[in-house]
Amino acid sequence: MVLLLESGFDSDIFTFSSLINGLCRAHMLDDAFDCFPEMFQWNVTPSDVTYNILIRSLCIIGDVARALKLARKMQSAGISADVFSFNALIQCFCRMKKIEDAKKLLVAMLTLGLDPDRYTYGAFVKVFFESERLDEAIGVFHSMEAKGCFPDPYTCNLVLDSLVKKGYLEDARDIIKRCSRRSTKAVKCRQIGRWFSNHGDTVEELLSGDVTEHQAVNPFIHTTLCAGKVVLIIWWDM
Template sequence: MSVRGNPKNFDNVDDALILFNEMIDKYPRPSVVEFNKLLGTIVRMKHYAIVVSMYTQIELLGVPHDVYSFNILVNCYCQLGHIDFGFSVLGKMLKLGVEPHVVTLSTLINGLCKQGKISHATSLFDEMVDKGYQPNLIFYSTILNEDRGFEPNIVTYNTFIDSLCKKGSLNEALHLFSQAKVKGIRPFIVTYSCLIHAMYDLGQQEEATRLLNEMVDNNISLQGREGF
């Protein structure tokens, strides 16, 4: 199997291991970009521990990391439930002057959510926004993507909706609100209250009234405080 082989054509992890051994024996060694392609394929096979081990070997051989290899490592640690190691990778990135981007941080947020550490996740989100990361629909879909093994509930949605509303990101908050309803997650009074207050603050009285009427039509109790 050639080093130039296409990792996407692999049927199993054994083929990937053969190519990896060829790559580390080759001189000069392939760049981290080539290793990233191979290890990204192994990640899609969900062999996260193998990927972590491979990157350790690559590092010992003197192949420098880039932001994409760091992102792969962060994802593997989060998938393995080692969120603390994921944050250690983030610390290493910063120490080496490698700027993390939204994928790095949203992966950590997702990992925190999977462990039920919602308050930590929203704190990291707030820190991201304060540092200039712009909230957008793709980013929040990443946070709450069930395909990554995290199934959000109403508490999760309420937490992020409240944080978005306080940041003035009403459109993104409404996107999450719609997403929750599509997934069959029933909003509580807390959910509606966050959105209605944000609408009034932005001078959107008609939209706030419409949402209030929707809440009443759905028999959402004004006395309920569930959801946080």
């Protein structure tokens, strides 16, 4: 870092944050943390962006204890944690199946007046389904939609796949109908069509009363064959 600055690079927050981010992306976390104290030597104060880069990188490798310690250091420096900080920590706890710890962070997040986004909700939806806590997962899914945080295709696939495998067909039907009202990107839900056809549903019957027959078939939703399996295609709004 010293060589870069002595070569004419500006000793500002952008330079340091960019370098730290590049080192983290290159999986050179130790070098990134070596740069952190050098910022103070050059009279540069780390920003929330700098802290979040390091917190996120620690969470990616599962070092949540160190990430929490850094988050506290950030707060001590007078920089409030933001949605990005909380999301990194919450996602890490959820990956570790430490749901109660993730919930505590969510409470702290709300206490600070921060609004959860689709990544916050998505982390809880995923861990609840993986832990077979389906009722809680469905509740979170509906809460995120009520807040205007529409799930991404991955979360949608996870929800539908989990629901039909557990026999929650009415909940799956409800989600498919909601999906059919928004159309931009395609989501391939493996074997969902086969599940519903086994229970006597056609695509048109599944969506009856919500969309017209033309909309039910094209372009919003249709079935197709992929590798010999019936696949349901839902057009999804991002």
